[in-house]
Amino acid sequence: MESDRSLANKKILITCGPVWTRIDPVRVISNISSGEMGHTLCRLLLAQRAKVTLLQGPTTHGFQHSKITLRTFTYFEELSALLSQELRRHHYDIVIHAAAVSDYQLKKASGQKISSELSCLRLNLVPTPKLITRIKKINPKVFLVGFKLQTCNDATLLFKNTKKLIAKTSCDMVVANILTNKNYKAFLINKDNKLMASANSRKKIAEKLINALKDLR
Numbered sequence: 001m002e003s004d005r006s007l008a009n010k011k012i013l014i015t016c017g018p019v020w021t022r023i024d025p026v027r028v029i030s031n032i033s034s035g036e037m038g039h040t041l042c043r044l045l046l047a048q049r050a051k052v053t054l055l056q057g058p059t060t061h062g063f064q065h066s067k068i069t070l071r072t073f074t075y076f077e078e079l080s081a082l083l084s085q086e087l088r089r090h091h092y093d094i095v096i097h098a099a100a101v102s103d104y105q106l107k108k109a110s111g112q113k114i115s116s117e118l119s120c121l122r123l124n125l126v127p128t129p130k131l132i133t134r135i136k137k138i139n140p141k142v143f144l145v146g147f148k149l150q151t152c153n154d155a156t157l158l159f160k161n162t163k164k165l166i167a168k169t170s171c172d173m174v175v176a177n178i179l180t181n182k183n184y185k186a187f188l189i190n191k192d193n194k195l196m197a198s199a200n201s202r203k204k205i206a207e208k209l210i211n212a213l214k215d216l217r
Contacts, residue, residue: 005214007048013092014038014045015083015099017057021076021128024110028075029125033100035059037147037175040206041096042068048210053090055082057099076102076128083131087138094213096145097132098175104128136170143216145209146171150178155187163193173212175205188212 016038020028035056042063045052053069056062057079064070071086073079079099086092104125114121135144148165150158155178162176171191178185186205188197196212199205 007050010050010093012050012094013053014096015055017059019076019101021102021105022109024114031100037202038098039063044210094143132169143172145173148176
């Protein structure tokens with residue numbers, strides 16, 4: 001018999017890694033996300049015998065396992081399509097949206113390689129649609145975990161911005177991160193903007209997130 005605090009057979013969708021947007025056929029806008037958080041969560045959830053589907057971006061080191069359904073993407077529009085497909089075609093109990101989605105894209109990407117001989121190149125960027133806001137609209141009952149990253153060491157500002165994220169996206173829980181040159185801090189915050197846990201490493205905050213998910217009824 002499974003413990004009451006078990007994620008066995010729970011269907012969980014995870015997004016992870018960087019998300020590219022196009023500049024031209026050979027250049028992209030990206031970020032330095034490694035996908036480490038998503039990979040760590042996959043390992044922990046495998047130990048819980050959860051049924052995991054991973055939507056993985058162009059990470060340097062990909063994650064694969066025979067017991068995980070892996071679907072890969074490279075560009076923003078590919079993740080957008082995959083996310084909608086998964087949510088419409090399958091039932092998920094939990095969505096953990098850990099991918100570092102591009103906040104901006106070119107208003108119009110070039111169809112040809114831009115010359116490297118230009119003395120100055122200006123890119124006209126516009127915001128990308130917020131994919132996380134789509135999740136609860138498609139599946140209002142799913143338990144949604146979002147992520148918030150900040151590079152200034154100001155916890156008060158982080159909590160304020162996390163509160164805004166919850167209001168906009170209806171997240172049930174948020175992993176709020178502070179990443180600076182010197183250290184990493186993370187806070188687990190619920191939909192009532194209350195601090196549930198904190199940690200100073202990705203692995204530790206991932207473990208605390210899993211423990212929090214195990215307490216769901």
